[in-house]
Amino acid sequence: MIPANLERAVYGMYATHALHVATQHGVFEHLTRHNGETAGKIAAALAVDEDTLERLLLVLSSFGVLAPDGERYVLAADVRPYVDREDPRYLMGFVEHLIGNTVDQFGRLGGYLDTGKAESDRDKPTPFEAIYHDDESVGRFLHAMWGxxxxxxxxxxxxxxxxxxxxxxxxxxxxxxxxxxxxxxxxxxxxxxxxxxxxxxxxxxxxxxxxxxxxxxxxxxxxxxxxxxxxxxxxxxxxxxxxxxxxxxxxxxxxxxxxxxxxxxxxxxxxxxxxxxxxxxxxxxxxxxxxxxxxxxxxxxxxxxxxxxxxxxxxxxxxxxxxxxxxxxxxxxxxxxx
Known part of the structure; x- marks a missing residue:
């Protein structure tokens, strides 16, 4: 059996992507308005594929984001403020930043290990040149930082x-x-x-x-x-x-x-x-x-x-x-x- 801490580290990438996809498709917005529903009812309300949705919900449940109640899926009480767009603690803008900006940059770490950051990035734009290169990028970044x-x-x-x-x-x-x-x-x-x-x-x-x-x-x-x-x-x-x-x-x-x-x-x-x-x-x-x-x-x-x-x-x-x-x-x- 894989130790629990290592298991969560190995599969953490699935949790982040699951949070992002659930946010994009209105899953959390729906669950903040309803006190738990079955995968079938959620899929029907959001007009999404039920099989795919249930697999997504099971991952979120395994990570403790959702708290299953029989066949119903309910937001964990301590999670709700961070996935509710109306709450100032809303965190999913930052998750969007991680998926949209951070994930693709992990490939650079190998080069950093081999030659150091300065040498590896010698011919690349500086980080803030990339973040501020157009208004859409600026808006995404500022939205994430606000959240x-x-x-x-x-x-x-x-x-x-x-x-x-x-x-x-x-x-x-x-x-x-x-x-x-x-x-x-x-x-x-x-x-x-x-x-x-x-x-x-x-x-x-x-x-x-x-x-x-x-x-x-x-x-x-x-x-x-x-x-x-x-x-x-x-x-x-x-x-x-x-x-x-x-x-x-x-x-x-x-x-x-x-x-x-x-x-x-x-x-x-x-x-x-x-x-x-x-x-x-x-x-x-x-x-x-x-x-x-x-x-x-x-x-x-x-x-x-x-x-x-x-x-x-x-x-x-x-x-x-x-x-x-x-x-x-x-x-x-x-x-x-x-």
């Missing part, structure tokens, strides 16, 4: 305690999941997302959707080439894990130079345990960072070191109840350290 970030951003904004902040600079903030959550929580706050020009219409859509008006602004630029606007709070939400230590140090130093005295920087990231033995999601995404970006995931101590070297003081770590956490560094009140 991964928006729900936890409410908790992270509360952990940050922005009650005394006035101007948030959301560096590489995409369509604004953290900015939107922070603006809802702190009425005195204004936010500016600093990102590539292609992001502007997607941010404008979110600002309108959430009724934020001119409290949520946009500044177009390349954060490696252009200066950052001034502010008293700088947010790096899942940005630093895209880059190596040298690039991260440069970005944090830019934020330090633009940060008003007494202000702060917020780093929001998945964190490795101190011994780098987990968590699973961090280890998996650390591998994904290798071919999707130029970065990696780090321990809290590594981020605190980066903050100290950039000039930020009193670094603190605040853990959320999810898999993304908060590290804070402070800009001292004195102008003499500029």
């Amino acid at each position: 991964l970030s928006y729900h936890v951003s409410h908790e992270l904004a509360a952990l940050a305690d922005l009650s005394r902040s006035r101007q948030l600079l959301d560096v590489g903030g995409a369509s604004g999941p953290f900015s939107v959550a922070a603006l809802h929580a702190y009425p005195q706050l204004s936010a500016t997302v600093f990102d590539l020009p292609q992001v502007a219409p997607h941010l404008a859509m979110r600002a309108t959707e959430h009724g934020l008006g001119d409290r949520l602004g946009f500044a177009a630029g390349d954060f490696f080439r252009d200066p950052l606007p001034a502010g008293d709070c700088f947010a790096f939400g899942y940005i630093l894990s895209d880059w190596d230590d040298e690039a991260c140090a440069a970005l944090l130093r830019k934020a330090y130079e633009a940060c008003l005295p007494g202000g702060r920087v917020l780093i929001m990231e998945r964190l490795f345990d101190d011994d780098r033995g987990g968590p699973l999601a961090t280890a998996v995404m650390n591998l994904s960072m290798h071919f999707e970006t130029q970065g990696r995931h780090r321990t809290a101590a590594e981020y605190l070191d980066l903050l100290r070297h950039a000039g930020f003081a009193d670094g603190t770590v605040r853990l959320s109840s999810g898999d993304k956490h908060l590290i804070i560094g402070w800009r001292t009140e004195s102008e003499s350290d500029r």
